[in-house]
Amino acid sequence: MQLKITVIAENDVKKRYLLAEHGLSLLVKIGNYQLLFDTGQGLAIESNVRAMQLDLTKINAMALSHGHYDHTGGLKRALALSGPKPIYAHPGVFDDKYSTNREGEHKSVGIPFSKKELEMLGAEFHLQSTPIHLGSDIILSGQIPRTTDFEEINDRFVIKKDGKYEVDPLLDDQALFIKTAKGVVVIVGCSHSGIINILKYARQLTGEEDIYAVVGGTHLVEANEERLHRTIEELRAMKVEKLAVSHCTGFQAQVKLKETFGHGFVLNNVGNSICI
Numbered sequence: 603m604q605l606k607i608t609v610i611a612e613n614d615v616k617k618r619y620l621l622a623e624h625g626l627s628l629l630v631k632i633g634n635y636q637l638l639f640d641t642g643q644g645l646a647i648e649s650n651v652r653a654m655q656l657d658l659t660k661i662n663a664m665a666l667s668h669g670h671y672d673h674t675g676g677l678k679r680a681l682a683l684s685g686p687k688p689i690y691a692h693p694g695v696f697d698d699k700y701s702t703n704r705e706g707e708h709k710s711v712g713i714p715f716s717k718k719e720l721e722m723l724g725a726e727f728h729l730q731s732t733p734i735h736l737g738s739d740i741i742l743s744g745q746i747p748r749t750t751d752f753e754e755i756n757d758r759f760v761i762k763k764d765g766k767y768e769v770d771p772l773l774d775d776q777a778l779f780i781k782t783a784k785g786v787v788v789i790v791g792c793s794h795s796g797i798i799n800i801l802k803y804a805r806q807l808t809g810e811e812d813i814y815a816v817v818g819g820t821h822l823v824e825a826n827e828e829r830l831h832r833t834i835e836e837l838r839a840m841k842v843e844k845l846a847v848s849h850c851t852g853f854q855a856q857v858k859l860k861e862t863f864g865h866g867f868v869l870n871n872v873g874n875s876i877c878i
Contacts (some may be wrong), residue, residue: 603633605878610650610845611642612848615872619653621646625672625848636661640791641676648679658684667776667791669695674713686724692774693729698762741780744804746795753796753833764846774810779804785814793821798836815844834862
């Protein structure tokens with residue numbers, strides 16, 4: 603059973619006729635099953651889908667890694683291209699999410715549409731915090747346990763409750779685990795839970811020790827030297843063979859990962875496909 607992961611939206615592009623944006627959207631094909639994992643922020647998805655001659659009517663479902671706009675803002679356009687589809691997400695995906703700048707000002711960063719708006723366009727939401735088996739070898743993780751002592755949530759992300767702002771624990775952050783003959787492939791949106799926390803949970807849920815590949819956003823863009831060093835040491839200890847990173851990984855982390863993993867490192871930009 604072949605696995606193919608195609609980048610529809612991401613921060614960078616090097617191919618003709620395609621557009622980049624701050625965000626992430628991946629088309630995941632596992633045999634006959636197709637899943638749209640995140641939708642970007644909505645500026646690029648329709649143009650890129652048409653330019654790459656992809657047919658979203660053939661997808662079986664959509665899944666959301668978490669409720670930030672740069673992963674969910676393309677939902678309306680995706681539904682217009684796909685028609686009514688089931689959408690899998692954590693119950694916290696519709697929380698009233700904000701980011702805080704140095705001046706203490708708050709900017710909305712949540713899903714830019716209401717649940718009702720999306721349902722009127724054909725979204726059939728399945729919201730749960732526990733793992734969902736989308737197929738015999740495909741698991742949407744649900745809520746990720748936080749077990750490492752060096753992966754912390756950035757406190758600039760907040761949610762608004764009863765008129766007050768509080769740190770967003772980003773419990774809605776989730777990933778996709780796919781069993782392959784080469785080992786588990788882990789697909790991540792932003793890895794707010796911590797990429798190592800996610801990989802440890804992948805081992806737990808799948809019962810497999812071998813993590814073959816990590817694909818998507820690792821949110822190492824804001825990692826300090828210690829966190830980056832410990833993350834790389836853990837990735838090496840787990841013997842991860844391929845890192846196809848995107849979006850929120852950051853230049854410094856990309857350089858360090860390339861130095862460490864050599865040919866196993868891939869800058870996974872718009873239009874790129876990973877076949878496993």
